[in-house]
Amino acid sequence: MIVNLARRAHDHNWELDPITRSLLDTDFYKLLMLQFIWKHFPDTRATFTLINRSQEVPLGDIVDVRELREQLEATRKLRFHKSELIWLAGNTFYGRRGIFEPAFLHWLEHDFRLSDFDLSIHEGQISLRFDGLWTETTMWEIYSLSAIDELKTRASLKKLTELELDILYARAKTRLWEKMARLRGVPGLTVSDFGTRRRHSFLWQEYVVKAMSDVLGENFVGSSNTFMAYTHDLEAIGTNAHELPMAMAALADTDEDLQHAQYRMLELWQQTYQGELLIMLPDTFGTTQFLENAPDWVANWTGQRIDSKDPFLAGDEYIAWLRQRGRDPQSKRLIASDGLDVDSIIALHAYFGGTILDGAAPTDFYGAEDFLDSSRWTPEHRIRFSSGWGTYLTNDFRNCNPRRDDGFNPVSLVCKLSEVDGRPAVKLSDNYQKAMGPPAEIERYRRIFGTAGVANVPVTV
Structure with missing residues (x-):
């Protein structure tokens, strides 16, 4: 069925179109991490806090806080449906059935609840905080981000006539088509949808996912959105996130325990999951220090996801590290996922897929029309590479507004772990601009972990 997005936007009623329709409407890794938390940290308390890194955008003045409260309260009342739990129990994820334990699924059905929240407006920005058991707060991350992003979208949609809405969506569809084309x-390209947290709207993400599946075929390998995977018979994509090593570091009592926390998290994760779910995210406190100090068994993991580092540099660093540890990079997986768009997806695929001629630089393929000429490709890949396409897949309405304002531009909005059992949580990342936590704690963490390989790069999404 083709949805008339302009007409639906024009007639928006939140009771007809609640932003979160199902508790599965979240990134798949949140469910995997929820089971991990339920299993290993059932009594730990955690606080999540909203952060708008695009401070020039006064979200508190754009989004109606009453509507946001209503949407969050509606989400809080949701429960997992029996059919959804049967799908989680019986479906094959990453080639394995039974990833979710029966006891965990029983808990989801009977005992899972979302925590309360504290919502207000402060100096033109939304102040939003979730506090409670870690099992009650972790899932709020995606639900809150998608709610705020869509309410921002709806506020801009209300300013347009139906004709202008038609033009807006026609331009966005044309741009999407040009990217997919x-x-x-x-050859060999694999890309998945990672766009839930910063999507234009639920309906637009669904439209995009169906279009990607129809147009790209086997090159489109799935969606990180569990509900999209569930309803459209796609692979659910995702493993773990910064939240876990941040929490374990916060719980550490000594500097030595703090430095080891990033590996202790991997030890617990591989007690819970295997195979393709053993994808590490090493940049929480800096990728370079993580690899330099990692125990040898870490090199047995299936692959690595790159987030805050230049993906060309990070990928080369990982490949060199694998070779130094005596592992074959061609057997490993490398996933890039930060701020990707079609040019970077093509260039990264060429660079790491071993598909460019010797001596060519990755930037040679940015926008190159002759890239599709397979005679220029070499047959051997360096590593199994794939792209997680987020904001610029599900929320690229830049310059699509016929009124020519920037109300539809995406903002860099995050909801991050801020406290664990009353202790501050810290994220350093590979980009100084993405560091999070109290300044004194950030400095303490930098003394312990160092700053090797960390850059200072503007944050766009």
Whole structure:
């Protein structure tokens, strides 16, 4: 069924179109991490806090706080449906059935609840905080981000006539088609939807996911959105996030325990999951220090996801580290996921897929029309590479507004772990601009972990 997005936007009623329709409407890794938390940290308390890194955008003045409260309260009342739990129990994820334990699924059905929240407006920005058991707060991350992003979208949609809405969506669809056309048929390319947290709207993400599946075929390998995977028979994509090592570091009592926390998290994760779910995210406190100090068994993990570091540099660093540890990079997986768009997806695929001629630089393929000429490709890949396409897949309405204002531009909005059992949580990342936590704690963590390989790069999404 083709949805008339302009008409639906024009007639928006939140009771007809609640932003979160199902508790599965979240990134798959949140469910995997929820089971991990339920299993290993059932009594730990955690606080999540909203942060708008695009401070020039006064979200508190754009989003109606009463509507946001209503949407969050509606989400809080949701429960997992029996059919959803049967799908989680019986479906094959990453080639394995039974990833979710029966006891965990029983808990989801009978005992899972979302915590209360504290919502207000402060100096033009939304102040939003979730506090409670970690099992009650962790899932709020995606629900809150998608709610705020869509309410921002709806506020801008209300300013447009139906004709202007038609033009807006026609331009966005054309842009999406042009992007897909460049990716269609690229040999060996794999790309997945990672766009839930910053999507234009639920309906637009669903439209995009169906279009990607129809146009790209086997090159489109799935969605991180569990509900999209559930309703459209797609692979659910995702593993783990910064939240876990941040929490374990916060709980550490000594500097030595703090430094080891990032590996202790991996020890617990591999007690819970295997195979393709053993994808590490090493940049929580800096990728370079993580790899330099990692125990040898870490090199047995299936792969690595790159977030805050230049993906070309991070990928080369990982490949060199694998070779130094005596592992074959061609057997490993590398996933890039931060701020990708079609040019970077093509260039990264060429660079790490071993598909460019010797001596060519990755930037040679940015926008290159002859990239699709397979005669220029070399047959051997360096590593199994895939792209997680987020904001610029599900929320690229830049310059699509016929009124030519920037109300539809995406903002860099995050909801991050801020406290664990009353202790501050810290994230350093590979980008100084993305560091989070109390300044004194950030400095303490930098003394312990160092700053090797960390850059100072503007944050766009």
